[in-house]
Amino acid sequence: xxxxxxxxxxxxxxxxxxxxxxxxxxxxxxxxxxxxxxxxxxxxxxxxxxxxxxxxxxxxxxxxxxxxxxxxxxxxxxxxxxxxxxxxxxxxxxxxxxxxxxxxxxxxxxxxxxxxxxxxxxxxxxxxxxxxxxxxxxxxxxxxxxxxxxxxxxxxxxxxxxxxxxxxxxxxxxxxxxxxxxxxxxxxxxxxxxxxxxxxxxxxxxxxxxxxxxxxxxxxxxxxxxxxxxxxxxxxxxxxxxxxxxxxxxxxxxxxxxxxxxxxxxxxxxxxxxxxxxxxxxxxxxxxxxxxxxx
Amino acid sequence: xxxxxxxxxxxxxxxxxxxxxxxxxxxxxxxxxxxxxxxxxxxxxxxxxxxxxxxxxxxxxxxxxxxxxxxxxxxxxxxxxxxxxxxxxxxxxxxxxxxxxxxxxxxxxxxxxxxxxxxxxxxxxxxxxxxxxxxxxxxxxxxxxxxxxxxxxxxxxxxxxxxxxxxxxxxxxxxxxxxxxxxxxxxxxxxxxxxxxxxxxxxxxxxxxxxxxxxxxxxxxxxxxxxxxxxxxxxxxxxxxxxxxxxxxxxxxxxxxxxxxxxxxxxxxxxxxxxxxxxxxxxxxxxxxxxxxxxxxxxxxxxxxxxxxxxxxxxxxxxxxxxxxxxxxxxxxxxxxxxxxxxxxxxxxxxxxxxxxxxxxxxxxxxxxxxxxxxxxxxxxxxxxxxxxxxxxxxxxxxxxxxxxxxxxxxxxxx
Numbered sequence: 001x002x003x004x005x006x007x008x009x010x011x012x013x014x015x016x017x018x019x020x021x022x023x024x025x026x027x028x029x030x031x032x033x034x035x036x037x038x039x040x041x042x043x044x045x046x047x048x049x050x051x052x053x054x055x056x057x058x059x060x061x062x063x064x065x066x067x068x069x070x071x072x073x074x075x076x077x078x079x080x081x082x083x084x085x086x087x088x089x090x091x092x093x094x095x096x097x098x099x100x101x102x103x104x105x106x107x108x109x110x111x112x113x114x115x116x117x118x119x120x121x122x123x124x125x126x127x128x129x130x131x132x133x134x135x136x137x138x139x140x141x142x143x144x145x146x147x148x149x150x151x152x153x154x155x156x157x158x159x160x161x162x163x164x165x166x167x168x169x170x171x172x173x174x175x176x177x178x179x180x181x182x183x184x185x186x187x188x189x190x191x192x193x194x195x196x197x198x199x200x201x202x203x204x205x206x207x208x209x210x211x212x213x214x215x216x217x218x219x220x221x222x223x224x225x226x227x228x229x230x231x232x233x234x235x236x237x238x239x240x241x242x243x244x245x246x247x248x249x250x251x252x253x254x255x256x257x258x259x260x261x262x263x264x265x266x267x268x269x270x271x272x273x274x275x276x277x278x279x280x281x282x283x284x285x286x287x288x289x290x291x292x293x294x295x
Numbered sequence: 296x297x298x299x300x301x302x303x304x305x306x307x308x309x310x311x312x313x314x315x316x317x318x319x320x321x322x323x324x325x326x327x328x329x330x331x332x333x334x335x336x337x338x339x340x341x342x343x344x345x346x347x348x349x350x351x352x353x354x355x356x357x358x359x360x361x362x363x364x365x366x367x368x369x370x371x372x373x374x375x376x377x378x379x380x381x382x383x384x385x386x387x388x389x390x391x392x393x394x395x396x397x398x399x400x401x402x403x404x405x406x407x408x409x410x411x412x413x414x415x416x417x418x419x420x421x422x423x424x425x426x427x428x429x430x431x432x433x434x435x436x437x438x439x440x441x442x443x444x445x446x447x448x449x450x451x452x453x454x455x456x457x458x459x460x461x462x463x464x465x466x467x468x469x470x471x472x473x474x475x476x477x478x479x480x481x482x483x484x485x486x487x488x489x490x491x492x493x494x495x496x497x498x499x500x501x502x503x504x505x506x507x508x509x510x511x512x513x514x515x516x517x518x519x520x521x522x523x524x525x526x527x528x529x530x531x532x533x534x535x536x537x538x539x540x541x542x543x544x545x546x547x548x549x550x551x552x553x554x555x556x557x558x559x560x561x562x563x564x565x566x567x568x569x570x571x572x573x574x575x576x577x578x579x580x581x582x583x584x585x586x587x588x589x590x591x592x593x594x595x596x597x598x599x600x601x602x603x604x605x606x607x608x609x610x611x612x613x614x615x616x617x618x619x620x621x622x623x624x625x626x627x628x629x630x631x632x633x634x635x636x637x638x639x640x641x642x643x644x645x646x647x648x649x650x651x652x653x654x655x656x657x658x659x660x661x662x663x664x665x666x667x668x669x670x671x672x673x674x675x676x677x678x679x680x681x682x683x684x685x686x687x688x689x690x691x692x693x694x695x696x697x698x699x700x701x702x703x704x705x706x707x708x709x710x
Contacts, residue, residue, distance in 0.1 A: 063679075145687055152684045156677065160535060163673050167542050170666055174549035272538055274531070 059118040063155065066111040073104045157275045164269060164278070168285060175260075250283055253290075263289055322425050325468065327443040332467035333474055335391035343485055344394035345430075345477060346492070348406030348544075349384050351398065352376040352424070353413040366418050366569060368645050374558055374652045375417050377659070379424065381555045383410070384548075386466040392474050397544045398551050400663050405496035405540075407431055407488050410473070419570030420445060422462045428473050431492035432517045436476040441465050447574065450567035461566065491517045496540070497533040500674070501681040503691075504529045529685065536677055543670050547663050554659045558652055565648040572640050579634035586627030593620030 080097045083089050089097075249271065256267050266289055270282035354372040362368050380398050387396045399406065409429050416423035421444050428436040442465075449461035460466065480488075495517070497505040510520040523530040593616045601613025685691070 148687045149684060152680055152687060156532060156535075156680045156684070159673065159676055159680065160539060163539055163670075164542070166669060167539070167546050170546045170662070171549055174546065174553060174662075177553055269538060269542060272535070274535070 059115065059122050062111065062115045062118050066108070066115050069104065069108045069111050073101070073108050076101055076104055157278055160275075161278050161281065164282065164285075168266065168289075172289075253283065253286060259290075322427075322438045322440040324440045325442070327441055327465045327468045330464045330467040330471065332386060332390050332470045333392070334389070339392060343482060344392075345407040345485060345488060346394040347384075347387055347396045347408045347410060347473075348399040349380040349387075349396065349410040350412070351400060352380050353411075355413065355415050363642060363645065365416075366573070366642075366645060368649045370649045370653045370656065371565075371645065372414060372417070374554070374562075374656045376414055377551055377554055377656070378558055378562060379414060379417070379422075380410075380412060381551050382460060383412075383466050383469060386463075386470050387473070390470055390474065392470075392477070395541070397541075397548055399544055400547055400667065404431065405492050405499065405537075407492045408436070408473070408477070415440065416442075418573075419450075419566035419568070420573060422465055424465070426469055428476070430488045431495060432488055433511075434516055437472055439469075439472065441468060445566070445570065447567075447570060450563070450570065461563075487519060490519045490522065493537070494519060494523075496537050497523070497530065500533050500536055500678060501529060501685060503682060503685050505533075528688070529681070532681060532684070536674075539673075543666065547666060550659045550662050554655055557655045561648055561651045565644055568644050572638075572644065576634045576638055579630045583627045583630035583634060586623045586630060590620040590623030590627060593617070593623060596620075 080101050083097060084094060253267070256264065259267060263286065266282060266286040270279055270286055273279040273282055352375075354369075354376050357365065357369070357372075359369055362372065377398070384396045384398050387393050394407070397406075399409075407430060409431075411427045411429075413425040414423075415425055421442065423440065423442040425438075425440045427438045430436060443462050445461040477485075491509065494505060494508045498509060505523070508519065508521050508523065509517050511517055597613040597616035597620060600609050600616060
């Protein structure tokens with residue numbers, strides 16, 4: 001039950017994926033919001049279920065849930081604000097959205113209380129007591145420790161996934177802005193044959209060919225296969241950017257030679273991500289992005 | 296020892312630190328000559344590539360009035376403080392001599408090579424920047440001031456769709472100087488720099504686990520005291536977080552790239568027009584000065600000719616000289632007025648360019664700040680989780696340590 005709850009909680013971001021810019025559209029958005037609210041309630045209800053023998057593990061999980069619900073609240077508040085400003089949103093929809101945000105807010109408060117009470121419970125456990133918790137049915141200490149590490153690993157993985165999502169949205173927003181809002185400055189300027197003249201005296205005005213003649217206006221000239229600086233693996237002999245590759249690249253994603261900056265980021269993250277679930281999501285994101293870029 | 300000698304020694308002792316300090320911190324000045332950037336002739340092995348982080352430049356402190364007098368505006372300087380490092384990034388990237396080159400929004404010591412800069416002077420005619428390059432160990436590679444002057448010819452190809460920046464030689468020179476230093480490093484030294492950069496990052500994220508992996512030598516330079524095991528799970532987690540740090544900076548770079556693209560054309564036009572206006576203003580001021588000098592000379596000559604002779608011819612010549620002198624003065628005055636028109640046009644150009652660029656700068660900085668806020672919150676959570684993991688895995692107590700923020704680490708050793 002705990003695992004199921006956790007999975008639902010971790011799926012919030014993808015459920016909340018309302019498109020770049022996160023703008024709602026009329027009834028559909030309100031319905032979506034309602035569905036999400038239901039998912040939130042269901043997810044948090046599962047996660048709130050007292051299935052832990054070890055208060056520390058439970059606390060770790062509770063903190064994770066709280067972090068997620070806070071992020072959900074922050075994102076939804078922002079998006080609801082956008083919807084509210086949209087004249088196409090009717091009064092009923094606004095009311096439903098407000099109710100939804102209020103419910104998420106309540107859930108955040110509930111999660112916060114849970115974290116507080118668990119923190120107190122953990123503090124009450126005497127020093128030296130095993131983290132296996134209280135009660136005769138507690139699992140052995142070693143198993144509980146492993147469980148705690150696993151829960152924390154999950155929490156870290158979830159948090160990294162959230163962050164990836166945030167960065168991807170930012171990257172998409174930046175990319176969209178580049179496409180839509182650019183000032184059309186690609187026309188270029190600057191003397192292709194004239195260089196900066198030697199100052200203070202030499203004054204030859206001679207022309208320097210310069211290496212960056214084709215620099216501006218071209219895509220970022222990062223070499224394919226060049227060091228990306230992404231980490232992973234030993235640091236003394238191998239490239240940190242490639243040493244961390246943890247799984248084979250899916251056959252359908254190509255070699256990435258034609259990737260732009262955003263695609264490179266996603267691909268890099270996917271190649272170095274050890275968590276299989278997260279890695280799969282990143283590859284999905286990569287495919288979606290590449291499709292969008294081609295379309 | 297006499298009192299006089301003691302006085303001299305005392306003076307020397309007092310002045311020595313000042314002189315030495317001035318020598319250590321004053322940048323070496325370079326007037327840039329036409330320079331071609333040195334490109335890699337073949338692919339550089341991965342192990343020899345260093346990542347470069349270029350910080351958003353500082354700008355010379357000046358009031359709005361001082362900026363206007365210098366033909367610019369604080370907002371324009373703010374935009375240039377992002378434009379110039381971004382162009383430097385592109386120049387470095389194009390050489391093929393480096394790993395990832397990024398413009399970083401804050402001081403970043405965890406990058407292999409950190410470039411910081413200050414914009415000392417920037418207008419259509421001259422670009423002057425102070426550049427300091429330090430590697431992760433804290434060793435200063437260079438601390439120079441570069442100055443380049445652009446000609447009208449440098450802007451002449453504005454409409455030819457050619458992309459070369461009028462100050463490209465300056466960027467090329469910086470790239471070459473940094474490269475020259477890196478080429479003096481052995482493979483072992485390059486590897487050490489990369490190790491230190493990574494361990495600095497690890498230390499900043501989870502000091503409990505990595506505080507003892509780095510040490511400082513007598514010069515205050517960082518060195519690796521021990522390496523984490525390849526299978527160290529905490530190190531693997533740190534690497535995952537570092538990947539996000541890079542993704543974050545890459546995302547911010549997308550915004551800087553947008554600013555760069557949006558700004559490039561109006562910026563080029565502004566610099567070109569500024570230079571033309573400035574040149575015309577100077578030409579008119581030169582003419583005004585010449586005509587006024589001619590007027591003075593004519594009046595003096597008239598006084599000499601008219602005063603020393605009573606002949607009507609000389610009187611007439613004197614009168615002509617007086618009239619000519621007055622006309623010269625008038626012409627000089629007119630030239631001076633025309634020069635003032637160009638001066639006003641220069642200011643107007645600045646206002647217009649500022650209006651173009653200010654919203655873009657505000658938008659980019661707004662997004663960068665917002666994103667940084669999210670990242671800071673995220674780092675706080677990751678640090679907490681890593682501490683808990685450390686405690687769970689080692690059983691050691693995890694007293695909350697004052698970990699430095701990842702993107703604004705503690706000051707490094709002073710060179």
